[in-house]
Amino acid sequence: MKDAASPLILIGMFDSPFVRRVAVSMHLLNIAFEHRNWSVGADFERIRQHNPLGRVPTLLLEDGTALIESGAILDYLDDRVGPAKALLPATGEARRTALQIMAIAGGAAEKAVLQVYETVFRPAQKRHEPWVARCRLQMLSALNELETRAAAVGDGAWLAGPHLSQADITVACIFSFLDQAMGLRADAAAPAPTVA
Ligand SMILES: N[C@@H](CCC(=O)N[C@@H](CS)C(=O)NCC(=O)O)C(=O)O
Numbered sequence: 001m002k003d004a005a006s007p008l009i010l011i012g013m014f015d016s017p018f019v020r021r022v023a024v025s026m027h028l029l030n031i032a033f034e035h036r037n038w039s040v041g042a043d044f045e046r047i048r049q050h051n052p053l054g055r056v057p058t059l060l061l062e063d064g065t066a067l068i069e070s071g072a073i074l075d076y077l078d079d080r081v082g083p084a085k086a087l088l089p090a091t092g093e094a095r096r097t098a099l100q101i102m103a104i105a106g107g108a109a110e111k112a113v114l115q116v117y118e119t120v121f122r123p124a125q126k127r128h129e130p131w132v133a134r135c136r137l138q139m140l141s142a143l144n145e146l147e148t149r150a151a152a153v154g155d156g157a158w159l160a161g162p163h164l165s166q167a168d169i170t171v172a173c174i175f176s177f178l179d180q181a182m183g184l185r186a187d188a189a190a191p192a193p194t195v196a
Contacts, residue, residue, distance in 0.1 A: 006064075008033040011047060012040075012056025017109045017177035018070040019057040021170050025074055028169070029081050033059075041120070071102075074166060087166040094161030101149060101159050101167040105174045108142035111135040112182055143178070146171060 010026070010033045012019035026033055038047055040056055048054040050066040059067040059076070067073050078086035089095040114135045118127055150171075153159060160167040178184040 006060075006062055008062065009036055009060040010034070011036045011038050011050060011058040011060070013037055015177065015180070016040075016056055017170075017174040018106075020177065021166075021173040022057045022059065022070050022073050022077075024169050024173060025077055025087055025166065028087065028164075029077055029085060031077060031080070071106075078166075087164075087169065089161050089163075089165055094165070098160035098165045098167040101146065102170045104142045104145050105167075105171045108139045108146070109174045109177060111139040111142070112178055115139070116181055139178070139182075143184075 008026075008031065010019065010023060014020050014023060014037075023033075023035070038056070040047065040054065044054050047056060047058065050060060051058040051068045053068065055068065057068075057070050057073060059073045061067065067076055074087070078088055083090050089098055112135075115132055118132050118135075150159065158164055158168055159171060175184075
């Protein structure tokens, strides 16, 4: 249990797009936090003390309560600052669009993370290439959909409604992860793979 005056603590490395979107949102909402740069590999047991799933992001509140799942954490942050500052549009088409874009981008990131884990956590002789190709196809299809939606709103426009929203933050965090971890920009010209 933390003492009542403790700041919020965000657990997880910023190379995770899910941790990164929480950190960027906290920054934009002016919510101070301490950062624990814990790895899901080396610090698994430490993370499990706060999150039974051993996953990041995990956010510890002032009273020690642990929040897990980036979507649920973002919802808490919006609720904490109130509707006038919330990053997810409150209602209507902008909210629906933002949630759909976040789902597509989040899905792409999950499929990318699975590809990374195939090499990080699995010995070479146990890797299954068709599964990796399937994840890659799903990731690239999701990115195509995001490209289409970005083109539809036009250059310089926000993705969901007239203001910066969580859709823009999530897409930016996930794209930068995909670029760094998957070298996506480098092989953007390559044709999408197919799954037999
Ligand atoms: N749906 C989760 C995904 C979080 C996620 O995949 N986190 C990864 C790091 S990028 C993780 O904790 N991996 C360790 C594991 O799943 O065992 C969220 O949005 O918070």
